[in-house]
Amino acid sequence: MQWSVVGHQYQKNLFENLLQGGVLAHGYIFSGPDGIGKRLFAHDITSALLNTQLQTKNPDFLLLAPGVHPDTGKPTDISVEDARALKVWAYQRPLYGAAKVVLIDDAQRLSDAAANTLLKILEEPPTYLYFFLITSVRGALLPTIASRCQEIAFAPLDDQDMDRALSDIKISAEEKKTLHAVAAGCPGIARTYVADKKIPAIVQAIAQLKLVCQSGVAERLVIMKTIAEEETAPQVVSWWLSWAHRTLGRDAHSALVLRGLLELSSAFSESKYNQRLALDRFALEAPVGVL
Secondary structure: OOOOOOOOHHHHHHHHHHHHHOOOOOEEEEEOOOOOOHHHHHHHHHHHHHOOOOOOOOOOEEEEOOOEOOOOOOEOOEOHHHHHHHHHHHOOOOOOOOOEEEEEOOHHHEOHHHHHHHHHHHHOOOOOEEEEEEEOOHHHOOHHHHOOOEEEEOOOOOHHHHHHHOOOOOOOHHHHHHHHHHOOOOHHHHHHHHHOOOHHHHHHHHHHHHHHOOOOHHHHHHHHHHHHOOOOHHHHHHHHHHHHHHHOOOOHHHHHHHHHHHHHHHHHHOOOOOHHHHHHHHHHHOOOOOO
16 A cells, blocks of 8 residues: 555554455554654545545545634634535535545534534444544544544654655755654644744744753843843743653753753643743743753
8 A cells, every 4th residue: 555644554454454344443543742643644544545636626625624714724613514415425425436525524524513513424334434534632522422433542753754744845964853853753843834934933932941951140131131021932832841841851950950841841731821921930940951
């Protein structure tokens, strides 16, 4: 079988055996972090089931995904109307082959009404119908939906697979090393950073973190003041945590830095928490000379 997704060898072996043996279940949940390759993995399996390269206009393939609110630009839930349309489509036999495939992206965004509409199909699916639900928030799926599907968990890629997945990206070796760490083994996230031209900002953010852990109190507080004044402060904290988690060792001082970054990240997730105070606290408590 031809795979376009990099890594996830265990999952590849599993589905190659299932497809070869003709014992594929009718419903799967692909869970794991965003940008890890779950969607691309589902596309590869869909291509195998439909015996053709996946095209969204294929009448035997249906994609359900959240919409975008026209005023706020924020994602909207997958609606019950979409689920009802899927239900009608599901019971029409395939036009081109022996299978039909439904891919539900960000399945945690299924509204309760949409999820309940899908239950009947998941309970007694037509023999030709296969569901793949993609989610980064496994616990947000309705238990009734989750219980009718088999879950396949996907883990972040290691450095070797990240190198393969991003082999076409032309940046310096040091930038790529930093990008790998900040993207936390998720090539889709890394590609988004590259496309959005975030590499210089990421390199600067990691340099600031290192400087904080190498400086005296006064300089640390100046650095934190600069970061706090930027709208990107939450993103910077997220980069710090991802980079530190993938890069630091397991000694006591490294553990102190990681714990401090976890507390800092948690503080930034609380809208009522003073972000400047949280940054200053981390700066004052971070051990010297770790990075």
